[in-house]
Amino acid sequence: MAASAPSKPTACLALADGTVFYGTGFGATGETVAELCFNTAMTGYQEIMTDPSYAGQIVTFTFPHIGNTGVTPEDDETADPVAAGMVVKWDPTLASNWRATEELKGWLTRTGRIAIGGVDTRRLTRAIRQQGAPHVALAHDPEGNFDIEALVAKAREWSGLVGLDLAKDVTCAQSYRWDEMRWAWPDGYARQEEPAHKVVAIDYGAKRNILRCLASAGCDVTVLPATATAEEVLAHNPDGVFLSNGPGDPAATGEYAVPMIQDVLKADLPVFGICLGHQMLALALGAKTVKMNHGHHGANHPVKEHSTGKVEITSMNHGFAVDAQTLPEGVEETHVSLFDGSNCGIRISGRPVYSVQHHPEASPGPQDSFYLFERFAEAMAERKSA
Numbered sequence: 001m002a003a004s005a006p007s008k009p010t011a012c013l014a015l016a017d018g019t020v021f022y023g024t025g026f027g028a029t030g031e032t033v034a035e036l037c038f039n040t041a042m043t044g045y046q047e048i049m050t051d052p053s054y055a056g057q058i059v060t061f062t063f064p065h066i067g068n069t070g071v072t073p074e075d076d077e078t079a080d081p082v083a084a085g086m087v088v089k090w091d092p093t094l095a096s097n098w099r100a101t102e103e104l105k106g107w108l109t110r111t112g113r114i115a116i117g118g119v120d121t122r123r124l125t126r127a128i129r130q131q132g133a134p135h136v137a138l139a140h141d142p143e144g145n146f147d148i149e150a151l152v153a154k155a156r157e158w159s160g161l162v163g164l165d166l167a168k169d170v171t172c173a174q175s176y177r178w179d180e181m182r183w184a185w186p187d188g189y190a191r192q193e194e195p196a197h198k199v200v201a202i203d204y205g206a207k208r209n210i211l212r213c214l215a216s217a218g219c220d221v222t223v224l225p226a227t228a229t230a231e232e233v234l235a236h237n238p239d240g241v242f243l244s245n246g247p248g249d250p251a252a253t254g255e256y257a258v259p260m261i262q263d264v265l266k267a268d269l270p271v272f273g274i275c276l277g278h279q280m281l282a283l284a285l286g287a288k289t290v291k292m293n294h295g296h297h298g299a300n301h302p303v304k305e306h307s308t309g310k311v312e313i314t315s316m317n318h319g320f321a322v323d324a325q326t327l328p329e330g331v332e333e334t335h336v337s338l339f340d341g342s343n344c345g346i347r348i349s350g351r352p353v354y355s356v357q358h359h360p361e362a363s364p365g366p367q368d369s370f371y372l373f374e375r376f377a378e379a380m381a382e383r384k385s386a
Contacts, residue, residue, distance in 0.1 A: 008144030011116035013058075013087060014151035016135040016158075019127070023118035024091055025140030027108030031151070033158045034058045034084035036136045037319065038125045040298035043069075045086075045104075047362070049113065050076045052170040052205030053275060053317050054083035055247035056161055058138055059297070060124055061088050067104040070095025074183065077207040081108070082170060082247075085138045086115035087124065114140045132293045133319060135160055161319060162291055165255070166248030167276065170205040171226035178211045178221040195220035197380040200238040202228060202260075204246025204253060204276045209361040214242060217373040227256055230263030239380040240270040243277025243355065250279035250289045250320050258284045265353065270379035272372070273355030279322055281355045282346055286328040292342070295319035296357075299364035302338040303356075305345070311338065312369050315362030322346065322357070352379030 011025030015036070038060040039048055045066050048059060066088045092104045092115075108115050116138060128134065135158045137151040178201075179192045192215040199219040201211065204226045214221050222236055226246070233241060241264050246253065253276065261284035265271065273281040279289050296316035303314045316337075324333050324343040335345030335356055347354035360369030 010142050010144050011114075011138070011140040012146050012148070012151070013116055013119065014137045014139070014148060014155055016152065016155040017131075018152055020148055020152075021116070021119050021124065023116040025114070025116055025142070026092065026105045027086070027115040027140065028112045029140045029142065030114060031137060031139045031154070032058070032084045032114050033135070033137045033154050035133050035161055035319070036060060036087075036128060037133050037295055037297050038062055038121070038128050040300060041315070042299070044299065044362070046071050046075045047077050049081040049083045049086065050078050051207055051317060052078050052082045053245050053247050055166045055170050055205065056164065057083055058085040058087060058136060059083050060121055060128070061086065062121055062125055064089040064121075065093060066090070067092025067095065069097040070100025071102040071104055071107040072099045073101065074099065074188065077209060078170070080111045081113045083113070085113060087119050087121065087138075088115065088117045089119060089121045091117040114138050116140065128294050133295060162249055163252055164248045165252035167204040167226040167246045167253045167257075170247060171203045172223055173225070175222060175224050178223055179215055180212055181216040182209070182212045192216070192218070192220070197239040197377055198222070198237065199240050199242055200224055200233050200236050201242040201244055202226060202233070202257075202277070204244050204257070204280070206244035206246075207359075207361060210244060210274060213361045213370065213373045217377040219377065226253070228260065230260045233260065233264055234267055238269065239384060240272065240376060242376070243271065243273035243280050245275030245277060245317075245359065247276070250276055250283060254280060254283040270352040270376060270383060271354075272376040274359060274361075275318055275357060278346070278355035278357050279320060281353070282322040282327070285331050285346075285348070286326075287331070288323045288326040289320045290323050292319055292321050296337070296339070299362065301358065303335050303344045303358055304338055305335050307334065312358075313365045314358035314360070314369055315364045316358050318357060352383070
């Protein structure tokens with residue numbers, strides 16, 4: 001009996017330098033071009049894929065067991081996946097979790113996201129760390145027919161994230177109210193029925209769990225689009241203003257966000273920012289941001305708070321960073337990454353205006369950073385009682 005011919009790869013990942021990785025495709029078919037990053041988290045692949053901050057990026061997962069907890073709508077950070085694609089070492093395993101309502105493969109197919117399995121993700125991660133986040137083209141064809149030269153050319157021609165404002169692509173189309181709190185056993189998501197503070201949240205690509213944490217901290221949250229003006233923000237008569245996470249180059253988003261934040265700061269309200277919101281606040285105060293080599297993407301990043309010396313285990317997802325050397329007088333660095341010394345937090349001296357680069361709502365510690373939401377609520381309470 002003759003041996004069967006080896007099967008052809010059904011997906012490939014072409015880097016702008018000409019390197020090509022072949023594997024098994026799953027999810028949607030077709031092609032996509034984006035920046036490639038890696039994420040070291042051992043859980044939360046669904047939250048990562050639906051995090052709006054991953055717009056314009058394909059995610060390489062260093063943890064091999066992707067798919068084992070399936071998919072559930074309760075874990076979506078936004079309605080559909082935002083990351084452009086997925087790269088994994090092994091083909092996704094079948095779901096084995098009581099909360100799962102769908103298999104990962106079917107979910108990716110239904111939502112139009114391309115994925116590739118069977119890739120040497122250790123080699124790929126080393127390349128990203130050493131050479132920086134590359135521009136790539138990811139293709140999935142069940143017949144295994146690929147024009148490699150064309151894919152490499154598309155990767156080389158892609159403009160990249162520098163100078164790209166993606167917040168406008170992922171922000172809400174109109175304002176809305178939010179009162180859902182954090183998930184808790186056994187009831188799931190409860191509603192905040194007795195809020196103590198009115199908060200306006202600016203949506204640069206807000207994760208749902210951030211809004212849940214605000215609600216759990218006693219906030220009545222109104223979410224406004226990224227392009228909201230200071231007049232629109234202040235018209236809600238908020239007790240505080242929150243600046244959300246989001247994708248793209250902060251300098252590009254800052255062209256319209258910075259003037260709004262500067263005007264809001266004149267109202268002397270408590271202000272709290274996370275991730276892109278942190279970078280927006282820094283830009284509004286006169287600092288600068290820089291593109292990182294490969295960014296921070298994972299759930300095991302140690303961050304030190306200067307004032308207490310406490311080290312928090314945090315979740316990170318950013319490819320740009322605030323340059324601490326450019327912080328103006330009167331603005332303090334509050335947190336720093338213990339991985340590379342990059343800035344992870346700032347505040348205005350003597351004012352309840354602060355922000356952090358990491359994601360306290362993701363709870364990898366698991367509760368190491370929730371105090372930041374409580375601090376925001378306390379600042380609003382103090383202002384009202386003054």
